[in-house]
Amino acid sequence: MTRQPLWLRILAHAGAGLVLAFLVLPIAAVLPASVNKASFIILPPTAYSMRWYGEFFLDGEWRSALLTSLQVAVVATIVAVVLGTISAIGLSRVRGRWHGVLTGLFLAPMIVPVIVTAVAIYRSALDVGLAGTVLGLGLSHAILALPFVVINVGIALRAVDPNWLRAAAGLGAGPWTIFRTVTLLNITPGLVGGAVFSFITSFDEVVIAVFMAGYAGKTLPVKIWEAIRIEYTPVVAVAATLMILLAMLLFAGAQGLSRGQTMLKKTEKPQT
Amino acid sequence: MSRHRLETVCLLAPALAFLLLLFVVPLARLFSLAFTDEGGAFATFAILAESEVYRRVMVNTLIVAVAVTLITVVLAWPVAYALSRLKGFWFALALYGVLFPFWISVLVRTFSWMILLERNGPINRLLQGIGVTDQPLALLFNDTGVMIGMVHVLLPYAIMPLYAAMVRIDRRLLLASDGLGAGLFDTFRRVYFPLALPGLLGGATFVFLLSLGFFITPALLGGANAITLSMLIASFVTDRLAWSLAAAGSLVLLVVVLVLLGLAARLLPLDKGMLAR
Numbered sequence: 001m002t003r004q005p006l007w008l009r010i011l012a013h014a015g016a017g018l019v020l021a022f023l024v025l026p027i028a029a030v031l032p033a034s035v036n037k038a039s040f041i042i043l044p045p046t047a048y049s050m051r052w053y054g055e056f057f058l059d060g061e062w063r064s065a066l067l068t069s070l071q072v073a074v075v076a077t078i079v080a081v082v083l084g085t086i087s088a089i090g091l092s093r094v095r096g097r098w099h100g101v102l103t104g105l106f107l108a109p110m111i112v113p114v115i116v117t118a119v120a121i122y123r124s125a126l127d128v129g130l131a132g133t134v135l136g137l138g139l140s141h142a143i144l145a146l147p148f149v150v151i152n153v154g155i156a157l158r159a160v161d162p163n164w165l166r167a168a169a170g171l172g173a174g175p176w177t178i179f180r181t182v183t184l185l186n187i188t189p190g191l192v193g194g195a196v197f198s199f200i201t202s203f204d205e206v207v208i209a210v211f212m213a214g215y216a217g218k219t220l221p222v223k224i225w226e227a228i229r230i231e232y233t234p235v236v237a238v239a240a241t242l243m244i245l246l247a248m249l250l251f252a253g254a255q256g257l258s259r260g261q262t263m264l265k266k267t268e269k270p271q272t
Numbered sequence: 273m274s275r276h277r278l279e280t281v282c283l284l285a286p287a288l289a290f291l292l293l294l295f296v297v298p299l300a301r302l303f304s305l306a307f308t309d310e311g312g313a314f315a316t317f318a319i320l321a322e323s324e325v326y327r328r329v330m331v332n333t334l335i336v337a338v339a340v341t342l343i344t345v346v347l348a349w350p351v352a353y354a355l356s357r358l359k360g361f362w363f364a365l366a367l368y369g370v371l372f373p374f375w376i377s378v379l380v381r382t383f384s385w386m387i388l389l390e391r392n393g394p395i396n397r398l399l400q401g402i403g404v405t406d407q408p409l410a411l412l413f414n415d416t417g418v419m420i421g422m423v424h425v426l427l428p429y430a431i432m433p434l435y436a437a438m439v440r441i442d443r444r445l446l447l448a449s450d451g452l453g454a455g456l457f458d459t460f461r462r463v464y465f466p467l468a469l470p471g472l473l474g475g476a477t478f479v480f481l482l483s484l485g486f487f488i489t490p491a492l493l494g495g496a497n498a499i500t501l502s503m504l505i506a507s508f509v510t511d512r513l514a515w516s517l518a519a520a521g522s523l524v525l526l527v528v529v530l531v532l533l534g535l536a537a538r539l540l541p542l543d544k545g546m547l548a549r
Contacts, residue, residue, distance in 0.1 A: 113485025
């Protein structure tokens, strides 16, 4: 709109700025709350101290929750990445009606409300004795993470030219060598992206974990969930701050990676 | 079966077996509980439908979902528009602003809102300080708190599809409309808005479907005063061990979501890429 008046443009951008502030700023509230000296949560703090960080790391329950979360996330990531990658490769070879059906099935865990998935998995896990174990939680989280890997690797696979595979086969490479040197090498960025998504999906997951955790396998989000409802001390803000820091670290890593990927694409272009 | 097909089946089999055993079978087993109650095959659904309390929960879930969807769409509009117009540094900054919250746990974001919306929290003190209100407002443990938290979590889901639609709009159409003598409002109403509408409806569908199943945010910000269907399902399992009712409630929720999704897929040109976060 060439004749769009200045006041309208200012209004639109000011509105956008306000909404973006609403999106980003509230997340930061936990940081000042975590360096509060008082024994209750107050914002802004009246006196500052790192005492609640000490409480967090000295408390065996919080430490073990953090450790459990990391273990669960590693199990979930490995399972989701391995299964998701081979099924994305399989899916890229399917054409026609089946492609849609299979894609729908692989994305189904994203569509079914998490509370429904959680109650269903909890019920079956109780019956087979997987409730309250790291393995049980890791496998459940892998279900939620699987679609991210299938999507990410699927997108990366589209960039693999089938002619490269034929060329490799023509040069005498076996299927495993072709996979390792051509396919895997080219989908690595999508694979790492899927792995990062999987890890953060599992690390942040609460709903399934709240049901499954029981007394033994409490993850960090479950411990936070309980602490919010029971203690509500600044140590919760410490745990929340640590979760934000980890997410930011992974976010920055993934951003750096995708930048590397676009640079790779740019250098590749003249050759094709 | 050809060698190629056999290989494809072998590639797909492990993940399909995994999904079948750990996802499809548990769901089917849960839903079967809804029909095997001692009161009869459909007794659980009758209880859900006839109880005044449960009916109120379902109505409340719908009201919250509709309100959250409307607020989200209105707030998404200026951000999506700005994203479609900005370039370079400012575009990157705005895009990070939209994508960054995606990476932060919903639990952590909800906890932030608990701190902010408290009776003596910073928002209430600000409102009192500038004279909007004399008494602290009840912003927590009711529908107001739930809606604020849910809008915050769901906004990016509305912004991204809307931005995708807006950025594809050919600016020359607006020039043409302008050149043919249409005013600003007419160009918006008859050219820009219809072209952005698929993105708007796609985002609204996502937000509405996700709101229906929301659990963490309403459980923490709403509490006992603003119970939603997902909270009811959870309390059936943890507080009352009423598995058949939990199963019936889950089935109702899933069927509603699937029917709405089916309708949306038929009526809207949904972009599959929008599902990726």
